[in-house]
Amino acid sequence: MINMAFLALALTRPTLVGALAPSSRRLARAMAEQVGSASTVIELGAGTGAVTAALRAVAPHSPLLAVELQRHLAAGLKRRFPDVEVSCAAAHEVLEERALAPGDTVLVSSLPFRSLPEPLRTTTLQSLLVFVEAHPGRRLVQYTYQPRAPFALPRASRLQWTLREVVWGNLPPAGVWVLKNAGAA
Structure with missing residues (x-):
């Protein structure tokens, strides 16, 4: 069942959502499993909380900051998640x-980089x-529906992307x- 807050936002502000449906449990779990032993997790674009729930299941006692720009989703x-x-x-x-x-802070992001409006992107x-x-020791965990990295890196960047998993059981499939x-390491 699709969350009504998600549906309303997807219809009224699609560039801030960038998805056909909230993240599936499989995708949320695949993202959460990349956190490892991080002492702190910051979730960006927490939305309706699908990934937040998976993060809590994987690391129930680690400090977690869920960031959500939309006021009604943040209130939800x-x-x-009172903790x-x-x-x-x-x-x-x-x-x-x-x-x-x-x-060793890990960022876990559901931000829709390809559809975010400029200059926010x-x-x-x-x-x-x-x-x-x-x-x-810091990392960013990000998913995308495209068969390539979520966004291009500047030429001089010391960072690199690694595809960790393709979640076929998500709508649409996500990397x-x-x-x-x-x-x-």
Whole structure:
């Protein structure tokens, strides 16, 4: 069953959603499994909480910050996950505020980079790259429906994408990618 808040947002502001349906449990689990032993997790574009629930199942005691720009979705996350810190803000604002987060912080993102409006897309991508590059242990977990990396990296970037899994049981099928510093374990 499709969440009504998701459906309303998808119909009224499709560039901020970028999906046909909320993430499936399989996709959410595949993303959460990439977190490993991170001391802190920041979820970007938490939406209706499909990935948030999977993150809580995989790492129930790790600090988790769920970031959601849409006020009504953020309010729903606060009600559904009282043990999760929820921020109703733009991803780039949160990443700038959390620049001193632990070096093994993992970002788990459901942001729709290919459909985000400019300049939000450029600002968000730049802040993601700065955040991950700031420490060799940081990573970004991102999914995409395209058969390529979620977004292109600048030529001088020390970061690299790795496809970790294709989730065929998602609508549509999605690739789970990890972005990390080249040479990082």
